[in-house]
Amino acid sequence: MLIDMSTSRHGTSDRSAASRRRRRRHDDAPDTARLFTRLHGLEEGPERDAVRDELVTVWLPMAHRIAGRFRDRGESLEDLRQVAALGLVKAIDRYDPDRGAFESYAVPTVTGEVKRHFRDRMWALRVPRRVQELRNKVRVARRELTQSPGAPEPSVADIAAHTGLTEDEVTAGMEALESFSTLSLDAELSTEDGYSLADTLGAPDASFDVVVDRESAKASLRNLPERERAILYMRFFEDMTQSRIADLLGISQMHVSRLISRSCARVRDEAMGRRGARRGDTAA
Numbered sequence: 001m002l003i004d005m006s007t008s009r010h011g012t013s014d015r016s017a018a019s020r021r022r023r024r025r026h027d028d029a030p031d032t033a034r035l036f037t038r039l040h041g042l043e044e045g046p047e048r049d050a051v052r053d054e055l056v057t058v059w060l061p062m063a064h065r066i067a068g069r070f071r072d073r074g075e076s077l078e079d080l081r082q083v084a085a086l087g088l089v090k091a092i093d094r095y096d097p098d099r100g101a102f103e104s105y106a107v108p109t110v111t112g113e114v115k116r117h118f119r120d121r122m123w124a125l126r127v128p129r130r131v132q133e134l135r136n137k138v139r140v141a142r143r144e145l146t147q148s149p150g151a152p153e154p155s156v157a158d159i160a161a162h163t164g165l166t167e168d169e170v171t172a173g174m175e176a177l178e179s180f181s182t183l184s185l186d187a188e189l190s191t192e193d194g195y196s197l198a199d200t201l202g203a204p205d206a207s208f209d210v211v212v213d214r215e216s217a218k219a220s221l222r223n224l225p226e227r228e229r230a231i232l233y234m235r236f237f238e239d240m241t242q243s244r245i246a247d248l249l250g251i252s253q254m255h256v257s258r259l260i261s262r263s264c265a266r267v268r269d270e271a272m273g274r275r276g277a278r279r280g281d282t283a284a
Contacts, residue, residue: 030058036097055092056085059106063088066110073118080114087113131176137163138173220270228263235260 035055042048067084071077087110095105141162145154154162159170221229227249234240234248242260246253 032058032102033097036095036102039092040097052089052092056089059088059092059102060085062103062106063110066107067114070114070118075118080117083114083117084110087111131172134165134169134173135176136173137165138170139177216271217267220267223270224263224266228259231256231259232263 032055035051035058039048039051039055042051063084064081067077067080070080088106090113091102091106091109094109095102099105138159141159142154145151145158145162156167156170156174159165159174160167163170165173221232224232231245231249234245235242240248242253242256246256249256
């Protein structure tokens with residue numbers, strides 16, 4: 001009985017090995033060792049190009065299979081196949097026949113080319129590679145944690161425990177999930193009728209310019225004679241007319257006008273001079 005069980009196990013093992021061998025013998029993993037040896041020994045020219053094209057044709061199904069792994073991620077399958085084919089050409093050009101099987105070199109090369117396409121071309125915002133990797137880990141973890149029917153949406157802590165990431169890293173990955181595509185500023189808001197996303201953007205506050213102007217003029221105002229400072233205060237802060245100021249000071253309205261013009265010109269010139277000096281120091 002034991003012998004039968006052992007034989008059964010060996011039979012199962014042999015069948016598994018044979019099955020694995022059969023799986024390795026598929027159309028997109030042909031024996032092209034001689035072609036690669038020939039390609040490696042040829043100089044640039046028509047003959048080498050012909051051998052290279054033959055290798056591309058033979059291995060193209062493998063590149064298409066790799067491209068198919070990335071379908072349904074926002075890019076058409078045809079474009080992904082084009083990218084994978086480009087990666088295949090790079091793998092053929094760089095492969096050294098003395099360093100192992102071509103497939104073991106080509107698969108990561110083609111896969112890397114497709115991933116690079118997503119990283120460099122598909123993101124609406126430029127996101128660091130590290131954050132993109134966090135996004136992928138978070139996306140996979142969320143899918144795995146919600147596979148069971150009725151499973152709740154995993155929290156940041158749940159995803160961190162599942163992936164081994166910190167909660168800050170999970171948060172960065174979740175934020176990156178929203179960075180793959182962007183909304184148009186003309187997109188209408190679902191909560192407001194007739195309002196677009198652009199309507200929510202802030203506008204420059206003119207009050208900031210007033211603050212800057214006041215700070216620039218403050219030192220020059222201190223240097224004015226007391227009477228001229230008083231005239232400017234009454235005119236611009238208390239909103240008095242020139243005639244009213246003239247009556248209070250016992251001078252003519254024309255004289256008040258000249259004093260205001262002279263004082264404003266002095267403040268402006270000194271403020272502009274200091275601003276120009278600061279720019280010169282910065283440039284130096």
